[in-house]
Amino acid sequence: MYPVDDPGAGRRPVIAVIGGGASGTLATIYLLREAFDRGIPLRVALIDRHGRHGLGQAYSTTHPAHLLNSPAGAMSAVVGDPAHLTRWAAEAGLPHDGFLPRSAYGRYLTELLTAAERSVQPAVRARRITSEVVAMRRGSHGRALRLHLAADGRIDADAAVLATGNLPPAPPCLVPQGHCYIADPWKPGALEEAADGSPVAVLGTGLTMLDVAIALTDAHPRTAVHAISRHALLPREHNWPRTAATVSAMPAIRQPAAPLRLTALIRDVRASAAAYPGDWQDVVDALRPQIPRLWEQLPEQDKRLFLRRLARYWEVHRHRVPPQTARRAAALTLAGRLTVHRGHLAAASGQRDGVHVRIDHGGSSNELAVGWLINCTGPAADITATIDPLLRGLLDSGLARPDPLHLGIDTDARGAVRDAAGRPASDIVALGPPLRGRWYETTAIPEIRDQAAALARHLVTRLHRAQPGSAA
Numbered sequence: 001m002y003p004v005d006d007p008g009a010g011r012r013p014v015i016a017v018i019g020g021g022a023s024g025t026l027a028t029i030y031l032l033r034e035a036f037d038r039g040i041p042l043r044v045a046l047i048d049r050h051g052r053h054g055l056g057q058a059y060s061t062t063h064p065a066h067l068l069n070s071p072a073g074a075m076s077a078v079v080g081d082p083a084h085l086t087r088w089a090a091e092a093g094l095p096h097d098g099f100l101p102r103s104a105y106g107r108y109l110t111e112l113l114t115a116a117e118r119s120v121q122p123a124v125r126a127r128r129i130t131s132e133v134v135a136m137r138r139g140s141h142g143r144a145l146r147l148h149l150a151a152d153g154r155i156d157a158d159a160a161v162l163a164t165g166n167l168p169p170a171p172p173c174l175v176p177q178g179h180c181y182i183a184d185p186w187k188p189g190a191l192e193e194a195a196d197g198s199p200v201a202v203l204g205t206g207l208t209m210l211d212v213a214i215a216l217t218d219a220h221p222r223t224a225v226h227a228i229s230r231h232a233l234l235p236r237e238h239n240w241p242r243t244a245a246t247v248s249a250m251p252a253i254r255q256p257a258a259p260l261r262l263t264a265l266i267r268d269v270r271a272s273a274a275a276y277p278g279d280w281q282d283v284v285d286a287l288r289p290q291i292p293r294l295w296e297q298l299p300e301q302d303k304r305l306f307l308r309r310l311a312r313y314w315e316v317h318r319h320r321v322p323p324q325t326a327r328r329a330a331a332l333t334l335a336g337r338l339t340v341h342r343g344h345l346a347a348a349s350g351q352r353d354g355v356h357v358r359i360d361h362g363g364s365s366n367e368l369a370v371g372w373l374i375n376c377t378g379p380a381a382d383i384t385a386t387i388d389p390l391l392r393g394l395l396d397s398g399l400a401r402p403d404p405l406h407l408g409i410d411t412d413a414r415g416a417v418r419d420a421a422g423r424p425a426s427d428i429v430a431l432g433p434p435l436r437g438r439w440y441e442t443t444a445i446p447e448i449r450d451q452a453a454a455l456a457r458h459l460v461t462r463l464h465r466a467q468p469g470s471a472a
């Protein structure tokens with residue numbers, strides 16, 4: 001048993017936060033502050049399988065050319081204080097042209113976590129635990145939940161926060177299972193071996209592909225990257241520097257009495273973009289915070305249509321790269337070290353010293369012999385196929401169910417996880433990427449930050465009411 005509470009100090013509420021990335025870290029920071037402000041002696045266990053507390057997948061990179069894809073002014077971790085990150089960067093002496101290195105953002109989150117921990121002790125405490133939660137069940141030992149950790153540990157908790165991040169990418173076809181196939185480029189050390197100078201095939205042409213191409217070509221002067229995707233769409237470049245968007249950039253979406261339909265929505269967005277005299281990027285940025293509300297209103301068939309036909313175009317316009325990253329990609333292309341292939345991976349077979357891949361497009365095929373095949377296709381699109389022990393167990397036991405689109409976990413509007421019968425749990429909540437089916441736009445810091453603050457208020461209120469002697 002992990003001693004999350006102080007031995008002999010009496011019974012204090014315990015919340016287990018599963019996942020130490022940006023979502024779990026922000027949830028912990030807001031939980032600590034909320035409990036402290038209300039005088040509740042909370043204990044928080046922040047559990048991360050890789051010990052990447054404060055960093056997670058996006059902010060654990062140490063490569064200086066891996067930059068934030070959003071301007072620092074849009075990445076504050078503090079609700080109601082949009083300039084918090086830019087002030088922090090100035091005080092930390094970190095010069096930037098608007099786009100900080102992602103490692104700096106990891107440092108920012110880690111420092112915020114440490115500061116929150118310090119300011120609330122001893123009444124409220126967090127403990128950082130490095131382990132994988134392999135199962136979570138209803139508890140029968142005085143606390144609502146029992147978490148089982150890899151290597152036999154256990155944590156009993158009154159509530160749990162699922163901050164497990166994106167699903168790992170799924171292979172598009174049968175791939176050789178061996179050392180030359182890298183299934184998840186974000187795993188610690190995943191790219192180390194691939195920097196051996198042999199050519200590399202990367203599946204996907206999004207932000208992750210660019211990160212991988214920059215890291216591998218920097219690591220070895222001979223490495224050449226072949227990026228493969230059906231539509232060969234690359235993320236657009238931020239038009240930067242840019243003045244703040246005007247209010248008129250907000251697309252005028254008509255609210256019909258009948259449910260919102262995708263065709264009407266697209267028509268309205270197109271009309272607004274055409275009428276707006278400024279930069280199209282203003283329109284996309286103004287639309288983005290509206291997406292969760294609009295997504296919720298769309299009928300399921302329209303959401304499926306969007307995912308099938310339009311999501312890829314939305315993604316490349318909404319997830320843009322800083323000019324510096326775009327210049328790096330252009331230079332690599334010019335030097336013949338980055339080639340984009342349009343088509344789909346039809347076959348991949350393991351060879352003695354690498355992989356042979358076949359790319360099909362419009363009736364023709366292109367074959368490549370490469371040393372490495374790296375999957376950068378983004379999060380898998382079907383949670384029901386997951387082999388993650390925790391998620392698998394939650395789905396199989398009925399403690400959680402997939403959202404109707406199978407993109408993640410089904411929850412109510414507060415992130416309360418619905419069981420197999422559709423009942424929202426009062427003590428299991430999720431935030432960030434697992435809520436993709438519910439909100440669609442739920443993976444960037446502004447959404448995660450707001451969800452973390454709201455769930456902290458909700459959980460701490462609930463625990464407060466459940467305390468013996470509470471007036472509620």
Ligand SMILES: Cc1cc2nc3c(=O)[nH]c(=O)nc-3n(C[C@H](O)[C@H](O)[C@H](O)COP(=O)(O)OP(=O)(O)OC[C@H]3O[C@@H](n4cnc5c(N)ncnc54)[C@H](O)[C@@H]3O)c2cc1C
Pocket residue numbers: 018019020021022023024025047048049050052055056057058059067068069070075131132133134163164165166207208211390431432433443444445446
């Ligand atoms: C390359 C990249 C660049 C990005 N750039 C930006 C940007 O510029 N601006 C922006 O707003 N957003 C950006 N994002 C998006 C966003 O900030 C991240 O997706 C966000 O950090 C998600 O954090 P998370 O904690 O939900 O997931 P993750 O970072 O994936 O963290 C989840 C953690 O949980 C752990 N975990 C999972 N399951 C278990 C388990 N069972 N037991 C224990 N631990 C577990 C994982 O190991 C992982 O460390 C970027 C994302 C990426 C990938």
